[in-house]
Amino acid sequence: MPRPQVPESQNQIDERTQLVLQEIVNSYIETTEPVGSRTLSKQLATPISPATIRNIMSDLAELGFLTQAHTSAGRIPTDKAFRYYVDSLAVADSLTEELQSSIQKLSAKGVSQVEELLSNTTKILAKLTQFACLVTAPKTAVSRLQRIEFIKVSTSKILVILVSKSGVVRNKFIEMTEKISQDFLNSISAFLNEQFRNRSFQEIRNQILESMVEDKERYDRLLAQAVRLGKKAFEVSDPPELYMDGHLNLLMSDAFGDRNDLRGLMSTFERKGQIMEVLDNTMQADGVRIYIGVENTHEGLRDCTLVTANYRNENNVLGTLGVIGPIHMDYQRIIPVVDYTSKILSQAITRHSYD
Amino acid sequence: MPRPQVPESQNQIDERTQLVLQEIVNSYIETTEPVGSRTLSKQLATPISPATIRNIMSDLAELGFLTQAHTSAGRIPTDKAFRYYVDSLAVADSLTEELQSSIQKLSAKGVSQVEELLSNTTKILAKLTQFACLVTAPKTAVSRLQRIEFIKVSTSKILVILVSKSGVVRNKFIEMTEKISQDFLNSISAFLNEQFRNRSFQEIRNQILESMVEDKERYDRLLAQAVRLGKKAFEVSDPPELYMDGHLNLLMSDAFGDRNDLRGLMSTFERKGQIMEVLDNTMQADGVRIYIGVENTHEGLRDCTLVTANYRNENNVLGTLGVIGPIHMDYQRIIPVVDYTSKILSQAITRHSYD
DNA sequence: ATTAGCACTTGCTCTCGTTGAGTGCTAACC
DNA sequence: GGTTAGCACTCAACGAGAGCAAGTGCTAAT
Numbered sequence: 001m002p003r004p005q006v007p008e009s010q011n012q013i014d015e016r017t018q019l020v021l022q023e024i025v026n027s028y029i030e031t032t033e034p035v036g037s038r039t040l041s042k043q044l045a046t047p048i049s050p051a052t053i054r055n056i057m058s059d060l061a062e063l064g065f066l067t068q069a070h071t072s073a074g075r076i077p078t079d080k081a082f083r084y085y086v087d088s089l090a091v092a093d094s095l096t097e098e099l100q101s102s103i104q105k106l107s108a109k110g111v112s113q114v115e116e117l118l119s120n121t122t123k124i125l126a127k128l129t130q131f132a133c134l135v136t137a138p139k140t141a142v143s144r145l146q147r148i149e150f151i152k153v154s155t156s157k158i159l160v161i162l163v164s165k166s167g168v169v170r171n172k173f174i175e176m177t178e179k180i181s182q183d184f185l186n187s188i189s190a191f192l193n194e195q196f197r198n199r200s201f202q203e204i205r206n207q208i209l210e211s212m213v214e215d216k217e218r219y220d221r222l223l224a225q226a227v228r229l230g231k232k233a234f235e236v237s238d239p240p241e242l243y244m245d246g247h248l249n250l251l252m253s254d255a256f257g258d259r260n261d262l263r264g265l266m267s268t269f270e271r272k273g274q275i276m277e278v279l280d281n282t283m284q285a286d287g288v289r290i291y292i293g294v295e296n297t298h299e300g301l302r303d304c305t306l307v308t309a310n311y312r313n314e315n316n317v318l319g320t321l322g323v324i325g326p327i328h329m330d331y332q333r334i335i336p337v338v339d340y341t342s343k344i345l346s347q348a349i350t351r352h353s354y355d
Numbered sequence: 356m357p358r359p360q361v362p363e364s365q366n367q368i369d370e371r372t373q374l375v376l377q378e379i380v381n382s383y384i385e386t387t388e389p390v391g392s393r394t395l396s397k398q399l400a401t402p403i404s405p406a407t408i409r410n411i412m413s414d415l416a417e418l419g420f421l422t423q424a425h426t427s428a429g430r431i432p433t434d435k436a437f438r439y440y441v442d443s444l445a446v447a448d449s450l451t452e453e454l455q456s457s458i459q460k461l462s463a464k465g466v467s468q469v470e471e472l473l474s475n476t477t478k479i480l481a482k483l484t485q486f487a488c489l490v491t492a493p494k495t496a497v498s499r500l501q502r503i504e505f506i507k508v509s510t511s512k513i514l515v516i517l518v519s520k521s522g523v524v525r526n527k528f529i530e531m532t533e534k535i536s537q538d539f540l541n542s543i544s545a546f547l548n549e550q551f552r553n554r555s556f557q558e559i560r561n562q563i564l565e566s567m568v569e570d571k572e573r574y575d576r577l578l579a580q581a582v583r584l585g586k587k588a589f590e591v592s593d594p595p596e597l598y599m600d601g602h603l604n605l606l607m608s609d610a611f612g613d614r615n616d617l618r619g620l621m622s623t624f625e626r627k628g629q630i631m632e633v634l635d636n637t638m639q640a641d642g643v644r645i646y647i648g649v650e651n652t653h654e655g656l657r658d659c660t661l662v663t664a665n666y667r668n669e670n671n672v673l674g675t676l677g678v679i680g681p682i683h684m685d686y687q688r689i690i691p692v693v694d695y696t697s698k699i700l701s702q703a704i705t706r707h708s709y710d
Numbered sequence: 711a712t713t714a715g716c717a718c719t720t721g722c723t724c725t726c727g728t729t730g731a732g733t734g735c736t737a738a739c740c
Numbered sequence: 741g742g743t744t745a746g747c748a749c750t751c752a753a754c755g756a757g758a759g760c761a762a763g764t765g766c767t768a769a770t
Contacts, residue, residue: 036732036733051745058734147514151518171516248624266603391763404713405713406713427721429764
């Protein structure tokens with residue numbers, strides 16, 4: 001999702017015009033009301049008369065930075081204006097101590113599970129931003145194996161436990177027709193642990209599949225069973241895991257005027273798979289990414305802004321977190337929050353890793 | 356939450372009046388509009404003139420079954436009317452084949468985890484009812500131990516795996532300061548399995564606590580460690596588990612007119628603990644329970660109806676499921692759906708149990 | 711006891727001025 | 741030539757009033 005490249009010439013606007021645009025966006029972010037020339041004139045530090053501002057506004061409208069609901073209404077910044085604002089005008093606030101310490105709480109005392117860490121992250125983000133917040137679980141494909149165990153829970157059922165380096169535990173039941181003793185299962189897990197420890201799940205999958213096409217005659221019973229169980233254990237059957245919180249904030253906030261707007265958005269949230277896809281698509285990039293309105297490839301998000309950042313351990317990018325809010329969100333506040341949260345989460349999850 | 360006991364005399368209303376009341380409620384459920392005497396007269400099978408109906412309505416209003424928004428508006432059934440309707444008038448529809456088979460899908464092919472079963476249940480209920488749907492995870496206190504295992508994942512961290520008879524798997528990390536070998540952990544889990552298999556978590560907790568106050572001199576190292584680890588493993592630190600789906604349906608449906616109504620309701624949903632409590636309180640009773648509007652002890656649900664039923668295996672009630680919808684829901688449809696779902700879930704979860 | 715008839719109530723909708731914020735243009739100004 | 745004051749124009753929002761429709765309550769007749 002590369003940022004739309006606009007010819008420089010088109011956006012070549014002089015300093016004062018820039019100032020006016022900045023102030024319009026600021027004002028709109030603050031009030032969510034169309035902003036008029038008179039009001040703006042008063043707010044502006046440099047005194048410019050309403051008439052002049054009208055001229056400037058007219059220019060900006062022509063360049064596609066402003067629209068108006070009807071001829072006699074004030075101007076509303078377009079998505080393009082917000083993009084411009086975010087790119088060149090906004091100076092990211094440094095976070096207050098208070099915000100910082102709120103965010104640090106995500107890995108507070110006694111958080112022993114990665115799942116809890118991620119869920120805390122969404123909760124804290126939701127609280128601080130008052131928007132919908134998302135965190136993807138560490139990608140299974142790049143996860144590295146820390147430990148695999150098989151536990152026989154009944155004659156035909158085996159519980160598989162997969163622990164990844166990043167601290168994620170996954171449980172899965174396998175049905176077996178033939179009888180296998182717990183001792184034998186232990187041998188198998190010992191073998192698999194020996195063989196695959198520290199390898200990524202993706203690698204393991206591939207290698208197992210390769211093994212299967214090799215000449216089976218060469219296998220002893222242990223190896224054969226290990227391959228069979230391993231295949232089932234590492235199958236990618238798991239639904240994409242996504243932690244989500246605060247989508248009700250959007251409902252509360254009447255930042256989205258129409259109830260129908262909200263409906264569309266909410267049903268997007270219900271399709272977690274789609275949201276996952278959107279987040280995954282942003283994962284290549286680095287740092288905080290911002291997708292404003294029409295810039296969103298996913299149709300359901302065209303009336304929102306998505307702000308995302310990755311989290312990682314020392315070796316790999318593990319997942320993405322993000323917030324979804326109105327296009328007129330307070331970027332100066334939100335961007336650093338997302339940024340800092342991603343860093344704190346990275347730290348926390350690195351501490352949780354086993355090395 | 357016992358059903359409010361109303362003196363018989365107050366509700367002693369003759370057959371025709373009953374019929375009118377029934378029809379008013381029916382009509383209101385269908386249209387969500389105040390119902391007037393003229394309209395009702397036409398709908399009624401037995402021909403009664405509008406004027407007579409007005410008299411009857413006047414009586415019903417006096418008895419507290421009907422209200423009206425203003426003098427010249429039609430009548431609206433009160434919560435009391437719905438209670439009367441549900442208790443004595445509604446004949447539960449038998450479920451269509453279609454509905455039955457939809458519900459049976461909750462335990463469709465390849466559902467290997469109880470968690471998935473429960474989550475499927477909320478999804479199916481949400482789809483069929485278009486309301487908010489809830490399922491509580493099997494109560495840990497009454498769960499019986501099937502298997503406990505300890506896996507050492509790093510020098511200081513131990514992963515505990517608790518498998519209950521009902522098929523629920525729970526993971527938990529324990530930090531250990533002193534070093535314990537995996538072999539020793541295996542001995543401990545063997546011991547605990549031997550000792551506590553089939554006992555309820557509550558019993559186990561108690562017994563472990565008892566053991567701790569006993570003379571420690573008598574312990575050998577194994578026993579001492581087993582008690583220590585066991586205590587941590589069975590600690591009730593887990594957040595109450597609640598599966599929820601379809602609360603967005605309520606948002607979509609405009610059955611709740613005001614957006615503020617919805618906000619209150621939604622923030623109730625955000626406090627899962629409160630919802631849990633409400634559901635737990637209903638668990639003593641048997642069969643389908645219905646709490647209409649003011650009958651709800653929890654304030655946030657006073658504008659809703661809650662319909663709940665338990666699910667169970669052969670031995671115990673395991674948890675509760677329920678739907679929350681508008682007071683004017685279609686009871687004839689919803690009640691059998693909840694009832695049947697609870698039965699199918701009971702069956703499915705019984706099949707998942709290990710015996 | 712039931713019903714027809716009628717006066718009355720009340721919310722809803724439509725229309726039509728009025729108001730006010732805001733624009734666009736033109737002409738004057740520095 | 742850029743900036744500003746002034747003025748005519750536009751258009752949503754608000755409010756009052758008329759007409760309408762649905763529904764009630766009461767009274768008198770059946």
